[in-house]
Amino acid sequence: MVYELAIDVGALVAIDTHVHIEIDDDGTHSLPPTLADAASKYFKSGHERPSLDAIADLYREHKMAAVVFTVEAGTALKHVGVSSEFIAAGAARNNDVLIPFGSVDPLTGAAAVTRARMLVADHGVRGFKFHPTVQNFDPSSQEFWPLWAALEELSFPAIFHTGQTGIGSGLPGGYGMRLRLSNPMLLDDVAAAFPALQIVLAHPSVPWQEEGLAVATHKANVWMDLSGWSPKYFAPALVRQANSILQDKVMFGSDYPLLTPDRWLKDFVELDIKDEVRPKILKDNAVRLLGLSSASAGVVL
Numbered sequence: 001m002v003y004e005l006a007i008d009v010g011a012l013v014a015i016d017t018h019v020h021i022e023i024d025d026d027g028t029h030s031l032p033p034t035l036a037d038a039a040s041k042y043f044k045s046g047h048e049r050p051s052l053d054a055i056a057d058l059y060r061e062h063k064m065a066a067v068v069f070t071v072e073a074g075t076a077l078k079h080v081g082v083s084s085e086f087i088a089a090g091a092a093r094n095n096d097v098l099i100p101f102g103s104v105d106p107l108t109g110a111a112a113v114t115r116a117r118m119l120v121a122d123h124g125v126r127g128f129k130f131h132p133t134v135q136n137f138d139p140s141s142q143e144f145w146p147l148w149a150a151l152e153e154l155s156f157p158a159i160f161h162t163g164q165t166g167i168g169s170g171l172p173g174g175y176g177m178r179l180r181l182s183n184p185m186l187l188d189d190v191a192a193a194f195p196a197l198q199i200v201l202a203h204p205s206v207p208w209q210e211e212g213l214a215v216a217t218h219k220a221n222v223w224m225d226l227s228g229w230s231p232k233y234f235a236p237a238l239v240r241q242a243n244s245i246l247q248d249k250v251m252f253g254s255d256y257p258l259l260t261p262d263r264w265l266k267d268f269v270e271l272d273i274k275d276e277v278r279p280k281i282l283k284d285n286a287v288r289l290l291g292l293s294s295a296s297a298g299v300v301l
């Protein structure tokens with residue numbers, strides 16, 4: 001089934017640009033058991049892994065849409081997780097609220113390029129998600145440039161995890177994962193070489209937040225989602241730039257199920273953000289990035 005967008009943008013109060021589907025309907029988990037257990041411990045989450053349909057219901061009740069994805073890292077993790085096809089099919093039956101992003105494993109080379117094209121053509125995905133630390137690749141390496149060229153040509157955005165990660169955290173050697181692969185400066189190279197590719201830095205890039213803000217300021221094609229942290233913990237520089245120079249490129253994202261959209265939004269109310277900037281962060285910037293209709297500009301939560 002090919003996903004087709006059926007989102008009534010005007011009826012939405014917000015768009016959550018960062019939601020993980022961690023389990024499929026057969027019980028397959030996105031991560032191998034050792035990593036999943038360690039991540040749960042790190043996040044002290046009640047280990048809640050809602051189904052795709054339950055996630056759709058949650059967002060529908062809240063009058064929000066959500067960008068949903070998995071991370072395919074078969075080569076690095078030696079584990080076949082949740083598939084992009086599963087996500088696209090689930091989003092297709094919940095296309096009033098879910099927007100599917102695909103995932104391909106960059107270490108599979110030319111097959112990743114073919115798969116990216118196939119996920120768009122046959123399944124209707126509207127963007128792509130990457131996690132350089134988990135997928136074990138350096139996005140600035142020219143080895144992966146055919147993939148970025150293909151995504152640029154497809155005209156869909158690519159979200160890259162940036163900054164530290166809970167995955168592998170607390171394990172010997174961090175399970176072999178390298179944090180530096182998620183330094184946003186590596187994406188500055190990609191943004192420079194592919195100026196029509198819209199790149200989203202996922203999370204405020206801690207401990208490279210200044211770097212992330214610099215790249216997003218310098219490159220017109222670089223955006224940032226504010227997921228993974230409660231707004232309560234946003235650094236002053238982030239709040240200042242979200243209010244000014246980056247107000248058209250920073251977006252609400254929760255990182256659900258690790259952080260609930262309710263918690264994020266509740267803490268966002270308390271954040272010192274200008275009234276006119278709030279709807280941009282909550283919805284309007286995502287509407288532009290995702291190519292949704294902009295009929296709803298100006299709705300305030």
Ligand SMILES: [Zn+2]
Pocket residue numbers: 018020202228255
């Ligand atoms: Zn995430």
